[in-house]
Amino acid sequence: MAPHKTTPDDDGDDDMQDVDSMQVDSAGAGEKTLVKDELEQMFDDDLDDEPMVDASNVYKNNSGKAGMAVVSDILSANPSDPQIMLQFYSRLFPWRQLFRWLNHSELPSTDFAHREFAFTLHNEAYLRYQSYPTFETLRRDVLKLNPSRFEIGPVYSARPRDRKQVPKGSFKPIEKELVFDIDLTDYDEIRTCCSKTKICIKCWQFVTMAIKVVDVALREDFGFQHIMWVYSGRRGAHAWVCDKKARRLDDGKRRAIAAYFEVVKGGSQSGKKVNLDRPLHPHIRRSHDILKDDFKRNILENQDPFRTEKQAERLLQLLPDRQLNEALREKWDSTIERPSSDKWKDIDALAGSGASKTVIPKVLLEHKQDVILEYTYPRLDAEVSKHLNHLLKSPFVVHPGTGKVCVPIDISKLDEFDPDDVPTVMQLLKEIDDWKNPVKKEEDGDNPLSRVSDIDKTSLKPYHDLFSKFVQKLLNAEKSDHLEKPKIKMEGVDF
């Protein structure tokens, strides 16, 4: 396996390829103590001694007093501020649902206990092969290490922490969700509104279009049902396909799916990037039908990618007929910066008016279809999908650059999703701070029954509900297989 480390400022957004050796050297010492802690924690069910973090204390550190003066401090704080992150993990992160999601059952099983977690610490050290019997121990460790983010890897044949104790060769990845990564970096050559790490609602439509096409194919073609889309925190989205069959796919089959989805091919020198056999494969034809209206609105109107002469030349390169191109060039030369929508209409208009004697309508149509696909069809980072042991950022962690929470996307309201609406960790903490119980009566005092959880005080709630609903559906589907699954022995601390 090649060394591969991508960081938010490099190629991919937030994925991490498995490299056995990514483990930072300094982790060795810390690891031993973690194992010891874990043992203690397994006998220790109450969480009373967890590090107590109180929001108001943190603010005091900055401003000297609690209250309104502090609010502006939260909002302007650096999202990767360790104190902010600690607040987030202790008060807002949905640990229980994360556990249920990965465990596929209410009772602790190896699905969770053998799962790898990898932490990126605030000093950029990367700590791999962490594992936990339950969510309480995971939560406790996160509060102690306070990572800036963490990733989820595969379920292994043994507990990842114990990988050095088991015989060599018998420690291997067994299952992981099938994952997809859409990142706007891969669209840089065709998006005109933003570049690099910037993003707006116009270019977010590339992600929306990609999700539509991939989601329907995963359901209709491959028969998967449990697909969760998660905003990656900046300029992309991840899919987690959680069906049991998807989780057990080996690398070869993951590669097959990745290739099935690959339509836009070629590097910076490849010329025309969509070259498809006709008739189109049903998956491509369906994708084209979904995308062709989006092309008019999202691409021609909003991106306007053929406006300048140089850009228009790129369009002509993708068309088949030389005479027609000459006619188009002539027409476009006379009107400076004619909008892309008009230029697109010109193609058929001129072809229909006999501007070229050599143009073949069917070939022209096919090339136009190819152009639509080149500008709208999903550009997936295939490497992420191909490998069972690829790590992917956990849902609900905070993107260190933007402070936004990696929230699940409601696929039934996909068109309404706007990354701008996604709350940042600072907003959420402020919402907790500002929250006043509308029904609270004086006599309730500190009655725990009337206590409202922190998540419910914030705009994270709808995303949390969405996640819970998804997890519940997954658990219901798993129930029938449950009986055979080996349960972790809670008493078994045998080495």
Added chain:
Amino acid sequence: MLGRDAIRQQRRDVRKAAYGNKLDGSSGGRGSGLAYPHRLNFYTVPPKEEISLEEFEQWAIDRLKVLGEIETSQFRNHTPQEIDATLKRLLEKYMPLASNSSIPESDRSNPRRFAGLSNERKKDHYSHFILRLAFARTEELRRRFTATESVLFRYRFSTDNTVERAEFLNSLDLNSEAVGDSEKNALAEDLKAVLVSGSKMPAEKARQLFEQEQYLKVEWDRVSDLVESRKVFLKRGYAYLPNTMMLSLVMAEFSRRLNEALIKTDRMLPRLDEDGRLVPILEHLSKGFTAPEYTSSTSLASTSGETITAAKIDSLSSHFPMCMKNLHTAVRRDKHLRHFGRLQYGLFLKGIGLSIDEALIFWRQAFSKFTDDQFNKEYRYNIRHSYGLQGGGRNYKPMSCQQILMDRPPGTGENHGCPYRHFSLDNLTVAMGRMMGVEDRSVISGVRQDVEAKKYHLACNRVFEYLHEKELKKRDGGAERKETITHPNEYFDKSWALKNPTKNGGDGGASETKVKSEDGDVVMT
């Protein structure tokens, strides 16, 4: 000297090891009363009869010669047709396998008349199982064994007599479901689109073809190669497989079963270690199956005494093959390369003798748009890793043409890969002029032909020969000397040696590429 009983015991162990614990498995396909009714064999039943130690070794060696050649051919980027031609020749020599139709029908039920065929099939059967023992030990060996055996099986399957092939298929249990007429008609549009895709077939002919076609339904992951290339229609997790595509299903099943069996064999192997006579033979066999590999230990720097430094890369780039020239141009232009570009180029530079310290200097200077801090944080680790100095300490080898061609095609914004394969023809033509200085019309049209025939290594060699025309003539005195370059570092070394003939004694062969000759011996070219 082993006693008779001991030898018997040892053979039993071999059987056990080859077959897992199901020692009493009944021989499959006994319907006709013959041990080997079919020419083709899925190798599900292990050998049960005794053979001599000489046969044991000889049969295995014969099969190994065939498998070794398959691997070499793949390494050299031969086309499927070329591999088929090689296989035809080798199989006739080492492992002929005739079809039932080669003897009169009336004789086929007569075991004595059938003996010739039976012996061929027995050798095929036994040699396969012997090699399983030799190649079960590591995952790498298992993978290569399965891959080459699959090529061999595919060749035999596709050259088999159609009637006999159908009989053989019937004897396998492939667990698929026939698609009824009503379902077929309901899905007609989709099924037909996939069936005739790319064939440019007239509508009427397409309709006829579709009507004659019969479909099977299997879970999609059993024909994942067809899914990968979108050659089947998928619906709700099922792949609709036309009869004409059975090969895919059979091949997937063949390699799946073989791989499982090899893992079982591996678990049984420790028992064999008690035996003193088979183990050395098996050890020897598995060593004979080594892939040719460019050895970067004899890099230019060590043979010529010249030190390669970061500062010299620009001038040395005149000796780079186009893939590396392209990466070099890209990194100079963009002040950055994406991951697989860094990997491909970095390992190449390491291969030509750039030390880790110089490599860090080179990349630091090349990535001039980054701050020291960014560079140290994001790239330093990677570079040190590729020199085996960080993390697992694995010493990565420079990529071969095979790897560059096959591994991962460049995506948007990426510059790795092979220009001959991954550039459009027009861009390639321009790039040849701009990067390599090749303007000669005949060379360009030759390259275009090579590329269209998918012979990318020939295109590269053609450019090499053109650029070194003078030197080659001088060295070889006009004599034709055909040697195909199959590794970017080999290209570099050859180019450098030709332009600097004095520095390494006459022959111009600074490179010491280990290439396996046809007989499986290692020769130095």
